[in-house]
Amino acid sequence: MAVVFKGESMKKLIIAGFMVLSVAGCIATPSVKPSTQDEIVEIRLPVGYIPNVQFAPLYVAMEKGYFTAENINVTLDYSFETDAVALLGAGELQFAIASGEQVLLARAQEIPIVYVMAWYQNYPVAVASKAGNGMLQPDDLKGKTIGIPILSGASYIGLRAILDAGGLSENDVMLKTIGFNQVEMLATDRVDAVVVYIANEPVVLKSQGYPTDLIRVDDYLTLVSNGLITNENTLTDNPDLVKRMVRAILNGISDAIADPEGAYRISEKYVETLAQADEIVQKQVLDQSIELWKGPRLGFSDPIAWSNMLTVLKSMGLLKKEIDAIQAFTNDFLP
Numbered sequence: 001m002a003v004v005f006k007g008e009s010m011k012k013l014i015i016a017g018f019m020v021l022s023v024a025g026c027i028a029t030p031s032v033k034p035s036t037q038d039e040i041v042e043i044r045l046p047v048g049y050i051p052n053v054q055f056a057p058l059y060v061a062m063e064k065g066y067f068t069a070e071n072i073n074v075t076l077d078y079s080f081e082t083d084a085v086a087l088l089g090a091g092e093l094q095f096a097i098a099s100g101e102q103v104l105l106a107r108a109q110e111i112p113i114v115y116v117m118a119w120y121q122n123y124p125v126a127v128a129s130k131a132g133n134g135m136l137q138p139d140d141l142k143g144k145t146i147g148i149p150i151l152s153g154a155s156y157i158g159l160r161a162i163l164d165a166g167g168l169s170e171n172d173v174m175l176k177t178i179g180f181n182q183v184e185m186l187a188t189d190r191v192d193a194v195v196v197y198i199a200n201e202p203v204v205l206k207s208q209g210y211p212t213d214l215i216r217v218d219d220y221l222t223l224v225s226n227g228l229i230t231n232e233n234t235l236t237d238n239p240d241l242v243k244r245m246v247r248a249i250l251n252g253i254s255d256a257i258a259d260p261e262g263a264y265r266i267s268e269k270y271v272e273t274l275a276q277a278d279e280i281v282q283k284q285v286l287d288q289s290i291e292l293w294k295g296p297r298l299g300f301s302d303p304i305a306w307s308n309m310l311t312v313l314k315s316m317g318l319l320k321k322e323i324d325a326i327q328a329f330t331n332d333f334l335p
Contacts, residue, residue, distance in 0.1 A: 039071060041241060046077040046084035046096045051271040053282050054199060054289045056263040057119075059270040061252030070244035085229075088113050094234050095245055099154050100224025100309050103328050108321045112232040115329040117246045118302075119253065120225035121295030125158030128202050128212040129193040130186065136213055138166025138220065147178040147191035154225065155195045158217040161312055165220035186210065199288035207281045222305045223312065224329075225292075239333070246333045250299050257290050301329045 047055060058076060061067055067074050077084075084096035085103075089111035103115045127146065129135040135144065141163065149155050163169065178185050182194035182201045187210050196202055202212045217223060228249060230242055256263035264286055268274045274282060306325040313319045 041072050043072055043074045043095055043245070044077050044093060045074050046079070046087075046093070048080075048084065048097060050078050051076075051273070053264065053267045053271060053274060053286045055270075056267045056286060056289070057249060057252035057256045057293070059252075059267050060255045060263050061248050063266045063269065064252070064255065066248040066251040070248050072241075072244060072248060085111060085113060088229060088231050091231060091233060093231075094238075094241070095228060095230050097226055098229045099226050100306065100328075101154070101157050101313060103224075103229060104306075104310060104313055104323065104325065105318060107328055108319050108323050113229050114232060114235055114327075115224070115227050115229050115301060116235070116242055116333050117228040117249065117299045118224070118295075119227045119249070119299075120292050121298075121300075122292045123154075123158060123217045123221075123223045123225050124197050124199060124292050125154055126196055126198050126202070126214040126216040127159065127162055127193050128182070128186065128196045128205070128214050130189075131211040131213050133192070133213070135193055135215065138162050138215060139168065141166060141193065141215070142168055142172050144192040145174045145176060147176050147182060147185045147194040149178065149180050149182065149195065151175075151177060155197075157223070157309075157312060157316075159195050160316055161217050161221045161223060162215055164312070164315065183208070186212075199285050199292060203281055203284045203288060207278065207284075221308055221312075222302060224301065224305045224309050227299075227301070235330075243333045246299060247335055250335065253293055253298055256286075257294060260286055260290060297334070299331075299334045301331055 045058075047058070049055075055076070058074070062074060084093060084098060085106045087093045088096050089106060097119070098115075100115060103113055106113050127135070127141065129144075134140060146159070148159060159175075160170075163173065176185075176191060178191070178194070182196050183204050185191050186194045186201075186205065187208060194201065196214075198214065198216065202214060205212050228246060230245075235242060260283070264283055267286075303326065306329055310319070310323070310325045
């Protein structure tokens with residue numbers, strides 16, 4: 001059942017979602033033993049989602065031996081229950097894939113994590129509506145019912161940025177929490193629009209005969225999306241490991257961009273459901289993802305995007321404490 005929220009109730013829910021992080025901020029981070037190039041380092045890498053073709057660069061890096069060449073053995077952690085940010089801050093993990101807002105919100109809770117490599121160069125969130133329904137720019141959303149998976153994370157941040165771009169507030173629209181059922185909810189007209197990941201739901205909707213119009217966050221505001229994060233102890237005690245990890249993943253991203261077909265075939269070995277999926281649709285998902293990864297310099301974090309993200313979080317009332325966005329990321333470990 002869809003749940004309708006407006007105004008302050010949404011703010012309270014998303015803040016509550018980050019309360020657990022304050023506990024981790026009180027945990028002393030243990031010292032990490034520096035590794036050498038000759039040691040095999042075991043890395044458990046939380047990615048925050050199920051096995052999916054959108055993780056093709058990681059599969060390529062594993063299959064082509066880019067991690068092995070750096071003496072790193074990576075195990076991907078797909079568990080939704082893994083609180084990667086808290087574990088990373090507590091020193092239980094050395095790396096994770098996470099989005100920019102998670103880093104800023106964690107640092108506001110004094111959790112010492114740092115974003116060291118941007119995976120997505122373009123913010124992947126948009127508001128989708130059925131083509132021809134007249135929702136082409138942010139102010140067209142006024143008075144509309146919008147389905148959103150959850151009231152947190154990149155989807156919620158992206159929606160707020162779009163509403164702000166149109167001079168709208170949450171009170172100008174009706175939000176329904178719908179879980180990850182955007183395709184069904186829009187196809188059956190139970191909502192006017194849905195918050196989506198550009199590379200996923202619009203592709204599926206089109207394949208089912210429902211082309212969409214998209215209002216993309218990135219057309220209005222540059223924000224920080226998913227990338228590789230680590231903790232300050234690892235940066236200080238083991239900078240060479242950070243550099244090697246970044247290099248291996250960037251090699252995987254570069255290869256996936258250069259050879260989508262090869263990346264797709266490699267992904268089939270790591271994603272069990274891919275063989276039974278619609279290959280045309282899944283290849284389009286990969287193609288759209290690649291467009292989001294591309295940039296003049298792979299891995300680069302744009303300081304403007306971090307400043308914008310900080311502003312959005314403050315406007316949402318999620319950051320009560322002043323923090324320095326510059327300390328939340330670094331480009332020093334890029335090749």
